[in-house]
Amino acid sequence: MNKLTNQSTGAVLFQYDLYPEKVEHIGKVQKVETNYGTFALKKTTMKKSEADWFINVMRRLERIGFPYVVPVLPNKYGDYTVTDGQFIYYLMPWYEDHQQFRNPVQPEDTLVEQVAKLHSLTEKTQDYAADSLDESSQLLKKRWDLRKLEIDKYVDEIEQHTYYSPFELTLLTHFERIKFMALQAEEQLELWLEKANEKKSSRSVLCHGRLKRSHACYDEYGTAYFLNFERAVLDTPARDLAMLFRHFFQSRPWDEVEGHHWLNLYEKHFAFFDEERHLFMSYLTFPENIYRMIDHYRQAGRTKSELQMVMQLERRVLTMNRIHRFMNVVFKDES
Amino acid sequence: MIELHHIESHFPFQQVEWLEKNKFINTERGIKALHLWTDEEQMKHHMQWRDRFAEHAGVLTDRMIQTVNGDKAIPIEAGWMTLHDVVDSSFPVSDYPEEMGQFLGNYVLVPIEETDPPVNQSKERISAFIDVPFPSSTPRFRVLEKMRKEARQREKKADGLARSVEVDGQMQRVLAIESFSQAKEIDGQLFWENKGTELKPSVDVLCSCLRKWVENYGEDRLDLVFNGLNESFPLKNENGLLLLSRLVYPTEYVEFASWFNKTRNDDEVEKRYVALSNQWDVSKKIVAKFVHWLEEAKEKVHYEQIN
Numbered sequence: 001m002n003k004l005t006n007q008s009t010g011a012v013l014f015q016y017d018l019y020p021e022k023v024e025h026i027g028k029v030q031k032v033e034t035n036y037g038t039f040a041l042k043k044t045t046m047k048k049s050e051a052d053w054f055i056n057v058m059r060r061l062e063r064i065g066f067p068y069v070v071p072v073l074p075n076k077y078g079d080y081t082v083t084d085g086q087f088i089y090y091l092m093p094w095y096e097d098h099q100q101f102r103n104p105v106q107p108e109d110t111l112v113e114q115v116a117k118l119h120s121l122t123e124k125t126q127d128y129a130a131d132s133l134d135e136s137s138q139l140l141k142k143r144w145d146l147r148k149l150e151i152d153k154y155v156d157e158i159e160q161h162t163y164y165s166p167f168e169l170t171l172l173t174h175f176e177r178i179k180f181m182a183l184q185a186e187e188q189l190e191l192w193l194e195k196a197n198e199k200k201s202s203r204s205v206l207c208h209g210r211l212k213r214s215h216a217c218y219d220e221y222g223t224a225y226f227l228n229f230e231r232a233v234l235d236t237p238a239r240d241l242a243m244l245f246r247h248f249f250q251s252r253p254w255d256e257v258e259g260h261h262w263l264n265l266y267e268k269h270f271a272f273f274d275e276e277r278h279l280f281m282s283y284l285t286f287p288e289n290i291y292r293m294i295d296h297y298r299q300a301g302r303t304k305s306e307l308q309m310v311m312q313l314e315r316r317v318l319t320m321n322r323i324h325r326f327m328n329v330v331f332k333d334e335s
Numbered sequence: 336m337i338e339l340h341h342i343e344s345h346f347p348f349q350q351v352e353w354l355e356k357n358k359f360i361n362t363e364r365g366i367k368a369l370h371l372w373t374d375e376e377q378m379k380h381h382m383q384w385r386d387r388f389a390e391h392a393g394v395l396t397d398r399m400i401q402t403v404n405g406d407k408a409i410p411i412e413a414g415w416m417t418l419h420d421v422v423d424s425s426f427p428v429s430d431y432p433e434e435m436g437q438f439l440g441n442y443v444l445v446p447i448e449e450t451d452p453p454v455n456q457s458k459e460r461i462s463a464f465i466d467v468p469f470p471s472s473t474p475r476f477r478v479l480e481k482m483r484k485e486a487r488q489r490e491k492k493a494d495g496l497a498r499s500v501e502v503d504g505q506m507q508r509v510l511a512i513e514s515f516s517q518a519k520e521i522d523g524q525l526f527w528e529n530k531g532t533e534l535k536p537s538v539d540v541l542c543s544c545l546r547k548w549v550e551n552y553g554e555d556r557l558d559l560v561f562n563g564l565n566e567s568f569p570l571k572n573e574n575g576l577l578l579l580s581r582l583v584y585p586t587e588y589v590e591f592a593s594w595f596n597k598t599r600n601d602d603e604v605e606k607r608y609v610a611l612s613n614q615w616d617v618s619k620k621i622v623a624k625f626v627h628w629l630e631e632a633k634e635k636v637h638y639e640q641i642n
Contacts, residue, residue, distance in 0.1 A: 008522045008523055008524060009522075010521065010522030010523075011395060011521050011522045011523070011524040014395065014420075014521050014522065014526075015395070017364040017365065074401075076400045076401060077386075077389075077398045077399070077400065077401060078401040078405055078407070083390070083393065084393060085393055
């Protein structure tokens with residue numbers, strides 16, 4: 001049915017009464033220039049139910065008046081998405097993403113502040129259900145235990161070697177520290193559960209789900225407009241912020257002072273509850289990034305060289321240690 | 336009477352002018368067709384039909400263009416008006432027999448809520464005209480009488496086939512297809528233009544399309560149409576028997592006899608007879624091809640089971 005149902009860009013844009021003059025492919029987005037302006041056409045692999053949820057999220061953001069979002073435009077029939085056999089498309093106005101700003105702003109600061117505003121506008125108190133909290137904590141702990149077990153086994157294996165590869169040697173050097181951080185993550189998780197059960201309430205917010213620099217467009221004044229809400233979920237704010245912080249930690253040099261600054265900035269607009277702060281720290285401290293590197297190293301067809309792997313591992317260990325210092329700074333304030 | 340400013344104030348167009356008063360407008364976003372509705376229920380049914388059809392079949396179609404307020408119709412003096420796209424270029428239907436077959440299967444299976452009860456085929460096919468002999472003075476009397484007797488046999492055969500189907504001949508109604516010229520093309524893709532408002536039983540729509548296919552493009556690639564149809568409307572089960580029963584049923588004869596018994600116009604018999612004779616042949620070819628296709632499909636299934 002390709003000829004009949006697999007829609008070309010022209011057939012998709014017809015549903016918006018737009019006739020492209022120029023189409024440029026930029027990743028998964030097509031920049032479409034027309035008589036009526038420039039648009040971004042996103043091609044996704046969302047399922048119908050995911051697309052329905054995505055549109056529900058976008059309309060909710062519109063209803064609550066959250067302005068820091070690139071809107072999704074309806075087509076001439078009133079649909080916010082266009083489906084063909086395999087893909088779902090949606091159209092947005094084209095927002096130029098500025099790297100230099102007229103005002104002296106830090107893009108990370110803007111992102112943190114706007115996420116806080118998003119969380120604050122969508123905050124919802126959940127009915128207390130001890131079972132549900134226990135269950136989600138157990139699920140996460142189980143997953144972590146499994147990951148730890150896999151890595152422990154691997155480390156046992158490499159310890160049998162007579163000679164270590166540079167990567168193996170680096171891993172063995174830092175392994176006790178990595179284990180310690182995993183333990184810290186578990187402790188923070190237990191503290192979260194204990195405090196949440198004491199408090200007998202929890203809250204959810206609309207989480208963007210994949211926060212990172214490239215999922216926002218900055219105008220010339222440094223205001224960020226979020227896009228790619230395809231993975232948005234109702235969840236604890238700790239999840240979204242931890243994801244954003246992890247992205248910051250990996251994408252630029254930072255230290256615990258800056259980390260603390262970002263957290264303060266977030267809490268200026270949307271203060272974490274004590275238990276949420278523990279959950280946030282628990283997400284951050286678990287060394288999943290390092291575990292993923294080990295997985296990659298063990299893969300038969302890995303693309304990175306030994307040297308690259310060692311350098312990356314060293315960097316991640318450095319980040320892990322910074323996170324530990326960041327955690328100490330945050331909880332020093334509390335004590 | 337519809338005023339242009341009424342359209343301008345409801346739809347997101349800057350420039351609007353009549354191309355044909357009350358029928359077509361030219362806008363900066365292309366030509367649009369107006370459709371006027373006097374029956375609100377019928378209009379709502381068509382809105383639902385087009386939306387569901389686009390979603391289910393996954394093709395472009397002339398759905399109702401929304402107003403700036405998000406409505407699909409605007410009230411006018413005589414009822415309601417809806418606005419639709421107009422596409423000129425034709426889709427090369429004959430180049431895509433398999434795809435068109437699949438499209439037709441999807442078309443007749445559009446999930447839609449019916450306000451009227453579904454059609455019971457066995458009741459509908461009882462036609463008194465088959466039992467009424469032609470007066471001996473009728474032109475082509477002998478051949479018409481021969482046809483009448485054969486039509487009676489076809490009717491019995493069709494009834495027998497329909498009775499063997501568990502679904503009891505019940506089927507939903509869909510918008511009738513007038514011709515394959517409703518298939519238009521946009522940037523290489525099919526755009527289906529809906530025509531008329533008549534709803535017909537789904538299998539009758541399929542039969543009529545198969546006849547149109549043979550009349551327009553010949554019978555050579557009918558197998559491919561069946562293959563495609565089978566993808567979306569599985570023919571190896573009751574659907575196939577139901578379709579066969581409607582193909583065997585002497586629709587063309589019943590239409591002819593019905594016309595003749597109403598008008599008794601001997602002068603036009605010759606012209607009508609030629610059309611009937613052609614349609615009779617077309618039906619025969621389709622039935623033969625379809626029976627052959629069903630037998631081959633059964634053999635294939637049998638072979639697959641053995642292996």
